[in-house]
Amino acid sequence: MRTRPAARAGQYTALLAYLVFLAFPFVWLASTAFKPATELAGLHPTWIPQDPTLANFRQAFDEQPLLRAALNSLLTASASALVAVAVATPTAYVMARRRGALARAATGWVVVSQAFPFVLLIIPLFLVLKNLRLIDSLPGLVLVYVVWSLPFALWMLTGYVRAVPAELEEAAAVDGAGRLRTLVSVTVPLLAPGIAATALFAFVTAWNEFFFALVLLKTPEHQTLPVLLTRFIGAEGVADLGPLAAAAFLATLPSLLVFALIQRRITGSLLAGAVKG
């Protein structure tokens, strides 16, 4: 079916507007990161720095241990993503394939658990982790992030599992494959885009998370990047804008990089076979 030129132009205009809307904060952040202090205080802000400088990056690195915090964030986010996927994949499989009361109850729990605001949980969670001697430790934070991202990860993966035809598993069973072998050799490869998307979700959730990290980590050497960024903000919200923008700009790059790497796999896998009837 051919789309009329006017409709096509409208579609592209809407798409462009949406892209601009999405890109604006990041582009502005990048622009701010490279502007000197005097230019940041200009009455007529410009998109492109007139006198670009790396001074904000130097100051950010001089004032705060950004690399150490970035490493902490990377470890925490990677471990959270891996554990969340490792736990969610078999669980989602059971929830999707088994139709019993337990599976329905688990699905209900997933939905209900999304409704709890984290401020309600933080003090009890703090006490639980304290008893487990996991306060001020990155494994403790990983545990929290896994639990925190698990309901949505399960929700996502259950949908992906349902999209895999059960007939394929039945065919594997006919060929003599056991349940575990079927899951590992047939279902999981077909779930690759879903697993990648879930891992990405868990990674980005953990990478950006601020409040749990703020409350649970005390030792400066353990702090993650979002917590460190707030050190560029003073009383009454006064911010050291240049270094803050520089640090925030660097903090967004890993998320973008991970997404760029995984995104091709997600879309590629989703599209593979889409036109094979």
Place this chain on the structure above:
Amino acid sequence: MTRMTRNSRTTRARFLAGVLALTLLLAGCSSEPTRDGGRVTLRFQSLAWQQESVEATKELVDEWNALHPEIQVEYVQGSWDSVHDQLLTSFEGGEAPDIVHDASDDLADFAYGGHLADLTDLLPERLTSDIPALSWESVTFGDGVYGVPFLQEPRVLIADAVRLKESGVRIPTPEHPWSWAEFRQVAKELSGDGRYGVAWPLKEPVSATLNLSLSAGGRLFHRGDDGKVTVRFEDGDEVVPRTISEQVSADHSASPTTLGSGGSDTLPGLFAGKYAMVPLGFSYRQQIVQQAPKGFRWQVLPAPAGAGGLAQGVSPQTLSVAEDCPHKEEAVAFLDFLLQPRNMVRLALGDWMLPTGRQALADPALRTPEHGWATGTALAAHLRPAPAQSVRGYPEWKDKVATPALQEYYSGAIGLGELRKRLEKDGNLVLARYQR
């Protein structure tokens, strides 16, 4: 399925398992706690955030540690942005730092909640006599003293010196400040041709209005004989909001667009000559020094005075000791060291604020006219505890009643009568719930 494919999948599975194990191992390794070898170790959470103040604080901690090998202080960096939530959770979980940096207007909940130590019998006489009684009032809740107020900042007028001089207006000093009426007139004279005499950054309208209203004799909160507090919006309370409102709506000498802005947002307009004066906290001078274009000349003027003289409310920065700290005497000894007059001066210079201690205030480094230090120190004697900080229910009154009412009043949506009605009638309903 071929052997090769099977091998490849097995290899991939092993690789993933290896990565998972390695990541967890690394995460575990990096969380190994540090040990202090049996000495007393105090954790000090500082909120210093500007480079100079962080350096000054760290240097002082290092000096203490070198002098006191048996009482080591561990510096922990906190953040103003989230200090209340972070402290609340830490206190509830019994994992709070031993020494806590905060502001006096944030202490009430922690003091009444039993999370902070009463320092009344622990503080050395040197410190209690050096810091004025009015500053101690800001950290006194009930019968206890729950912190040491050590840095504070008045609200001042940062002015474009060239425009002021060219206009020929009288330049105010702490000895001869402008009255509120004179300030209004000056702002009018400095306006015109698309430029404004003043820009009020009123993102937080309540604290700015209440604190400045002390100069006009306002107090808003009245404590009865039964100890209960009620709101009464009287003549003295009207002066500041009415002046601002008339500058915006009638005189057009104040920019209407900055009423929702923070202080930093008004600086570009000041530098570009759009505004001649901006009322800001004293510490904003650091940003001005950093950001002002070359050749921009600025000066610090005292805020206008009224029936209450130059009085204004402040919420000093404080240092407190956690109730759970097992070494309170050692913690207070560290505070005594940190707040020695010469050290207080270093902290004040680092934060571009005023020290509360009399001896520190007398230091020549804080009496220089450069960057307006002398004007600020001359105002120190007029600073009072912010009127609302000991009022139970103030945060709710501020968020639900006062902030929207003042925002609507300043934008011209409601008049003075409606503002009074909301602050008093709606406000007293809120406060009553906290005082049953």
